[in-house]
Amino acid sequence: MIAQQLVNGVMLGAIYVMVALAFTLAIGILNFMNFSIPGLFMAGGMATWILIHRGVPWWAAAVVALIVAAAISLAVERLSYRPSNEGDVEVPLVSSLGFLVLLQSLVLATVGSDQQAFPAVLGDLNLRIGGLVIGAAQVLSLAISMVLVIGLTVALKSTSFGRQIRSIAESRETATLLGIDVGAVIPRVFVISAVTAALGGVLFALNYLQVSPFMGENVGFKGVAAMIVGGMGSVWGAVLGGLLIGVAEVLSIRLFGADTVDIAVYGLLLVLLVVRPQGLLGKPPAREKL
């Protein structure tokens, strides 16, 4: 029974991995705590649901939802990130929180606050291995998130675009001096981050057969926790953190009941922030002064 819980935890963790990945790209490359990501996660799941209701095939709905999320993310780049390039970190953080409130309340005002049932488009396919039951949607989300992680690692390491991104993360001025078109690279980073988050939202809907305006708040913020636990800016940290949070959540539901999840997850986060703020796989932060 505990093995089944571990499997469920890892599968839930796969979703957190995607959100954590979206956050970690924004903070690692742009030093931007992009709080619109939980909103994009919700927008991904919600837009897919709305389109399916209008009769669009589910895979087409998912693709359109990802494009919508990417477009919103470009607006975040234009309105939250770009105006405050030289300012302190608080202004873009707050402005992106504004986007989160905007997305959430737009859905609340148009669709309502109810949790909506998402159709089981993948049917009732289940893999049975030994005594374990693994759903097709679970396998799909784990596979997609792993492909994304490995793809990102390879792309960052050995493509020209990846080198450009890493040099911007290192020093924006030097990157500009070396002839990198920073203004063209950054929007692409926003699009990648948004598509990752929204894909997480779509997979969440496929897995748990539900969407709601608050799904970003519930799941997206655990993605923040996952990112910090793993280490900000580290891709593999996001993987480790996401899986850890997923397992911690499922186990605490199993052992202590559903209401204790937030104590377990955010308590873990709080302790880690105090003891080891750079996270499990992160590098210690460089001190700016002294």
Place this chain on the structure above:
Amino acid sequence: MSGYQTGVLVILCFNIIAAYAVYLPLAANQLNLGIAGFMAVGAYAAAWLTTELNWAIAPAVLVGGGASALVALVVATPILRTQGIYLALATFALGQVISAVFLNLEVVGAAAGYQVPAYAPAPAVFAATAAIVAVVFYLSRTRFALYLTALKNDATVSELLGLNVRALQIAAFAIGAAIAGIGGGLYAHHFSFIEAQHFNVALSITTVLYVLLGGTQTVWGPLVGALVYTLLPEVLRVGAGWRYVLFALFIIGFMAVRPRGLVTPDLGRRLGAMLMRRARPGKAVP
């Protein structure tokens, strides 16, 4: 005053109190994203005192504020080791943990919520708000506020000049928490019912948003932010759902064109100069 007007004013009061609870740590460069947790501590402590121990409301609310400050003091030492974004996230996590703890605390009703028989009428809320605003305005004229500004502008230089940066940070954090706790206690006794779900991350976030909308460089900013946030949707008569849409658009637009908030010292100076010109026509200020 009609019931509707009183209702709006009471909401305004709670928003103003919350705004100053966020403002004080922010004046010391600490973004507290867990203010709802501190409100919950004050609300539940005060409600428990009046309900179970039959205390009068006023001392119970004050002790609630004290309890909230105490929690802040206990967590301040570890939490304030973190800085910037880490501090914001640590307070965020703390807020989540506190409200989750109350969600599981059987003594105060757990998930079913907590009934509070003792009732604080609207005038009491107005008076308490006025007192809190007066205290914060008084603080803003003391050297303490000056120290916080120095700390906000450059913590290293402040330390070199002999300020006890840690003590100041902890003080700002704890005073903010005390105000939040008092606000929470009043809330519990005015609405006669509290539930842990009310003190959620959305409450923390919207409060921070309207404080920054107002601006944190002057003591007037949070007041203006709370006024705009509370009254603008009432004036525009938009439905409950759309008010947050409007508010969010306002925030995004404002942060793009005026990232320092509505009220800045510069605005104060320009208004002053304008009034001077009015008073003495012909002698234009260059």
